[in-house]
Amino acid sequence: MEVKRLTLKNFRNYGEETVELAPRTNLIYGDNAQGKTNLLEAVHLAATGRSHRAKTDSQMVRFGEEYARVSVEFADRHRDYKIVIGILPANRKSVKINDVPINKLSVLVNYLNVVMFSPEDLELVKGSPKMRRQFMDTSISSLSPRYMSELVSYHKVLAQKNNLLKKAKFGDKKAADNIDVWNIQLASAGARIMKERKSFIDGIKKWAKDVHREIAESELEIVYSPSFEIELLDTPNPELSFLQRLEEVKQREIEYGSALYGIQRDEIRFFIDGNEAKLFASQGQQRTIVLCMKLALTEYIKTRRDEYPVLLFDDIMSELDEKHRSYLADKIRDKQVLLTCTDREESRAARVIKVTDGKTVKEE
Ligand SMILES: Nc1ncnc2c1ncn2[C@@H]1O[C@H](COP(=O)(O)OP(=O)(O)OP(=O)(O)O)[C@@H](O)[C@H]1O
Ligand SMILES: [Mg+2]
Incomplete structure (x- = not known):
């Protein structure tokens, strides 16, 4: 383009x-x-x-x-x-x-x-997990409007669930019962979002690794680390598995008074030669990781759109x-x-x- x-x-x-x-x-x-x-x-x-x-x-x-x-x-x-x-x-x-x-x-x-690389992006490695989720979300959304709308509706439902959790924490029995309905919706959207994020990270990790090896002569590993274990996606019915996991943690979430699990807690982890970049990477290494991510995203878009x-x-x-x-x-x-x-x-x-x-x- x-x-x-x-x-x-x-x-x-x-x-x-x-x-x-x-x-x-x-x-x-x-x-x-x-x-x-x-x-x-x-x-x-x-x-x-x-x-x-x-x-x-x-x-x-x-x-x-x-x-x-x-x-x-x-x-x-x-x-x-x-x-x-x-x-x-x-x-x-x-x-x-x-x-x-x-x-x-x-x-x-x-x-x-477009792929933007601005000084704000340097926070991607050491900043809050929210930045890394945003990276996935804006990248995937830039190719799929459906992902975007799924994400928006997930967050709407999550807000409703958090309301109920707050009430349930203080003994509202009816609120506690109603959480199940929201969990069903969160599970179906959540499993689909998780699947998209996994396939996105799978799609860019090899390019990022290759570029990184050329520039820095070290091995970059990118790991999608979702709130629930990744194997959930390999079960015959991921939506159902997601729901079962939400049910297992329901009591803990009520005690806490807000949602502890779900795609709003997903992470991306970076490792250089096996060491976690969030803890050990220098400024220059962080910049290199972000650069590799952006170049990998560029190639990824090329495969999906057939042009850069x-x-x-x-x-x-x-x-x-x-x-x-x-x-x-x-x-x-x-x-x-x-x-x-x-x-x-x-x-x-x-x-x-x-x-x-x-x-x-x-x-x-
Ligand atoms: N709504 C606005 N109306 C008028 N001026 C604005 C507005 N928003 C920002 N500016 C001004 O635009 C100017 C240029 O901003 P910009 O961020 O593009 O600078 P830049 O050339 O990228 O500088 P730097 O090298 O520092 O990054 C700034 O002085 C800023 O205050
Ligand atoms: Mg500027």
């Missing part, structure tokens, strides 16, 4: 701006706080319907303005597309694909695919040593990449764009 043109109106620190992009590496450089990340955020917004960093949509509207608009023109192997996202007052959004309004954001996953996603790499080159940098430059050579940095150091770029205070200039 290839983004050809990005047009912004009142987006972040941009007034009106059009950026033409080249196939392959686009180097976006400039001093701090000029608008480099904002460009990547705009592409991410068009691809997923969400910012990778804003808590609310209105944060993306330029200070003092009413609305913002992002338009992304791109092409896949078959044809050209234009996605226009409007951010309107009160956090409302409008989406048009090829001038046709759509009302479900989840439809967007069928169009533009657009890579949005925010400020990651400066942190890498020369060996890693040239390895990465080589790896991404045949894909479209939007690469930000503060110096014009990456000589292998097809296009160089300088960003100054919400204005862009194409350099030769």
Whole structure:
């Protein structure tokens, strides 16, 4: 896939701006706080319907303005597309694909695919388990809207169950009985989500391992570590097995007053040469693991979509040593990449764009 043109109106620190992009590496450089990340955020917004960093949509509207608009023109192997996202007052959004309004954001996953690597991702290895679940969830959702809706309904049911658990803890007998109904729903969605997560991790672990061996000459092991044992998926009826496990722990959950088991407690574990990365990995090793995960995800999307996603790499080159940098430059050579940095150091770029205070200039 290839983004050809990005047009912004009142987006972040941009007034009106059009950026033409080249196939392959686009180097976006400039001093701090000029608008480099904002460009990547705009592409991410068009691809997923969400910012990778804003808590609310209105944060993306330029200070003092009413609305913002992002338009992304791109092409896949078959044809050209234009996605226009409007951010309107009160956090409302409008989406048009090829001038046709759509009302479900989840439809967007069928169009533009991106893989973002931003400084926030460095938390993936040592940060909270929630970040690792989010990595799985956003990756799988970017290929499957069905997974997304399953996850949303799982969490709705879980909130209901937690309500009942709180009451049951203080002796509400009826609440304790009603938990069973919610457990049935959690078990069927939970087993399916678990299965998707397992197949996703199975799908990326080999690539990540190969890339890691090339860069770091050590062995990276990625292990999906679900709340209930993984073997549950090999039983004749995983949904039933999931339910049985929930029933076994019901009393413990009532005593605790909230849910202790389920896919909301899943983990991914990383090992380098057998040592748990969460405990032992250096900063550089963590960065390498995340890089391997992102490159593996890129290949995974290629197998599912039959073409590469657009890579949005925010400020990651400066942190890498020369060996890693040239390895990465080589790896991404045949894909479209939007690469930000503060110096014009990456000589292998097809296009160089300088960003100054919400204005862009194409350099030769
Ligand atoms: N809604 C908004 N309206 C106007 N300006 C904004 C808005 N949101 C963010 N900004 C400003 O946009 C500027 C550029 O932000 P951006 O994150 O793109 O910088 P950057 O070029 O990536 O810098 P760095 O190298 O530090 O990462 C910042 O000064 C920020 O304060
Ligand atoms: Mg930035």
